[in-house]
Amino acid sequence: MMKKNPPGTMNRRHMMSHLAAGAAMTVPAYSFLNHVSANAAEIRRNEKACILIWLSGGPPTIDMWDLKPGSKNGGEFKPISTKGDLQISEHLPKIAQQMDSLSVIRSMSTREADHTRGRYYMHTAYVPNPTVIHPSFGSVVSYELGSKRKYLEIPSFVSVGGGAGSAGFLGMTHAPFVVDSNGNIRNVDRNSSRRDRLQQRLAMWNVIEDGFIKSGRGDLPKAHKDVYGKAVNLMTSSQMEAFQVSSEDPKTQEAYGNNNFGRGLLMARRLVETGVPFVEVNLGGWDLHNDVFNTLRDQKLPQLDQGIAALTQDLKDRGMLENTVIVCMGEFGRTPRINQNTGRDHWAASWSAMIGGGGLNGGIAVGETDKDGTAILGKSYLPGDIWATVCKALKIPLNIVHTSKRGRPMKIANGGTPIEELVG
Amino acid sequence: MNKTKWNLLSVTLLAVGVILSSSTVVGARGKEKGYRYKHDQEIVKEINKFIRQGWEDNEVTPSKTAKDAAWLRRVYLDTVGHIPPLEVAESFLRDKDPDKRARIIDQLLEDDDYTHNWTTIWTNLLIGRQTPRRTSREGMQKFLREAFAKNRPWDDVVYDILVAKGRYDENGAVNYLLAQMTMRDEGVQATAKTTRLFLGVQVQCTQCHNHPFNDWKQNQFWEFNSFFRQARRVDHRKLDPETGRQVDDYSEIVVRNVEGPVFFEKRSGLMQVAYPKFFGKEVDTSDVEDRRVALAKSVVNDPEHHLAKAMVNRMWGHYFGFGFTKPVDDMGPHNPASHPELLDFLTEKFVESDYDLKMLIRWIANSEAYQLSSEFNSKNKIDDPASGELPLFSHAYIKSMEAEQLFDSLLIAANAAGMSKANYAESSRRRNRWLQQFVTTFGTDENDEATTFNGSIPQALMMMNGELVEAATDCKPGSLLHRVVQSDERETKKIQQIYLAALCRTPSGRDVTAVKKLFRVSRDPVTAYQDLYWALLNSNEFIFIR
16 A cells, blocks of 8 residues: 655655655766665774874874883983883883784874874875865865775765865765764754655755756866765765764763763774774874973873773773774974973974874884984884875775875875885 | 744844845846946956867857856855845846846945955955964954955055054954064065065975975065065053953054165075065165055055955966966966966956956856856766866866854844844954854964864754754744744745745755655754754755855
């Protein structure tokens, strides 16, 4: 018997098929509304993913990962031994216990010591250039892996706390989706009683939208439609649950730390479990021109220590660490020399990044700096080498070349090479 | 309806009142032949000549002239920062005067919303969308409002900003420098921002090393920097009698009595010294107490007119979506301009006009290129600066509305006529609060910020489910939608009006078919009109300035 659903009872699958039908009527190739997932909440522990822990402002890595006891640049902190084959700061004791799974690259040399330029360079592997906007690496991963995960109804590049750059020439559908660490997503109307209405509106909208796309005004109108498609998907998806950190076991929440950073990392794990291939968690406050040691000891490092240690352990416990790469870095390091305000200034010539999981070798220090931390001894690395290493771990082929809007070929990770000690 | 929504709506209505009060202008005027232009048409002809040369050299054919309604929408958004009210669009379409475009440009330049729009734009440029701590946004806005309302010569405005001292509430111009001096950074940020914003050059990377792409040397940054040596911010505190605690009072810029050069460190570790110089030329600072006065004088007396050129490039970029260089504030030998002769010509004329901003806008908005449609044709497809090509201006480039333009446009779309005057400060604060959802700051020494109002998912969600579109489509008495729906007009006319209000065009055949279908499936006509308006406001055609 044919029976019309009263308002509010239309289920997701039903609605999506309606929308798809409406869409098909006008543009057959138009597909964003017809992807229907019956089993959205399924846990996906075997999918590859990367979690980027972004230390915005530029962390003083000489006080964290590559200490210089005995040097005039050494500062106030002592190194401690870890479960790995390297020493790190005494104020990262919990991470020290996870260090068999994590490694440090001590020979980053990246030349950009301006926040904006450094942030761009470390995120994209390319230096800023006025004629093209390069995608942040999260957008690259979204493009390469996210597009293939048809079950994924939430964005495949999530930025907790923002500042993750842009999708550049890969287009707005791969732009970082910014949320706060409480998982609040503004303006998401999850009230299912209004879905009939939404369907009617979208059918009308579709006609106007397509009219403008076909009017010959470049690529932007189409990109607008694609983004709306993603937004509609999101509004109606049960995968949105992944953003709700508060539904996690209180003990787990406590382990990560009762702060934005801890919640952000826990959300990252939940998102990765849902199939999101790239999550960036932003922890700011590292631009320490003043009072670097007190700030690190009392505020920054305890938070970082608890969060990263909990994340590593949690991923390990769930059998996800083998598939999930963790990268922790900022736009540059800070001057080995301590300035008159007991601070450290911007420094890109010799600094450290932390990386682990995803099957990469743990517990090692790659490369080294001289006794004062001002120069790299031997081989140095660029952001492209980090991202090439991540590619290798995520099984993204390194011979991929993207094409900018102008038709310029862009090698993935700017042609960087996976770091041998980590992937060997 | 909850309280927030009521508040939003009342502000909506208030703000619309102001916008309308000065916009219903087209109808009443004399019938005399020929409009008396306020600008020299020879200058516009010269602009057209330079632009046409570019078309010929690159063998492109310009797109046809934009339809009146689409052009009206564009000039409104570019000049006063919002879409035209329905009534204005209707009367503009009825108007048969061949000079109606020139006339509406002049009218818009005298509109209160011109001042409002440019105050918004320059407040964002000078202090950012998020006000740094201990900086007065209101103070900055007050200073700019006066400057744009009186159309003060741009060189005078910049002079005042550069030499400003005193309390942030008394001299609004100091807020520019206060916003750049939030950290003790020896004026580094002030140097970088001042050269970019006012002179159109980016010397900030020469802070640490020589410029990678041209011959600017590291000392140049520090030579500029040394002009800011004596400027100092002082943050006053006062006793709160209720709590007995010290709390923030006002902040100010004072001039401190220090002499001598600036020292900086070369990459080699060598210490160097820099004296005040303006683009490498020594500046005599012996007779000034504050070197910023010497800098300001150099800026306004600069024989190369960097200040004028930077403004011309920025203004052109504002109206066309692309300046002569990309980005507009990075000019120099490493980044050649698309139309260098035109840029020089306009710079010269702008200086001759005594830095008259409204005149500069008249020249640009009356130019042939600005009249063109944004639709490509088969012979100008290569003119696509979005893909990195140099712009030829053979068609208009579509640009996405800025967040402020969207906010103000949605107020117009919600529109209730005949409301009382808006409280400017209050509606501006409201808008700013709404904007914060899109702003991310990095918390670095440069106070840099990013926006998620960039066409990504959060923006789409805001449009689909947010309070502004809801207020525009709720069809409450007093709203535009209510007025149209309840009028005695025929359905066809009502639908036309709704299209005109949202998109400044009439519905196409395909649109009409879709609308009919929508009316068939809707449970009542009001719902259908609401859903139609929702669809229009959510469309790409709405968010893009075309």
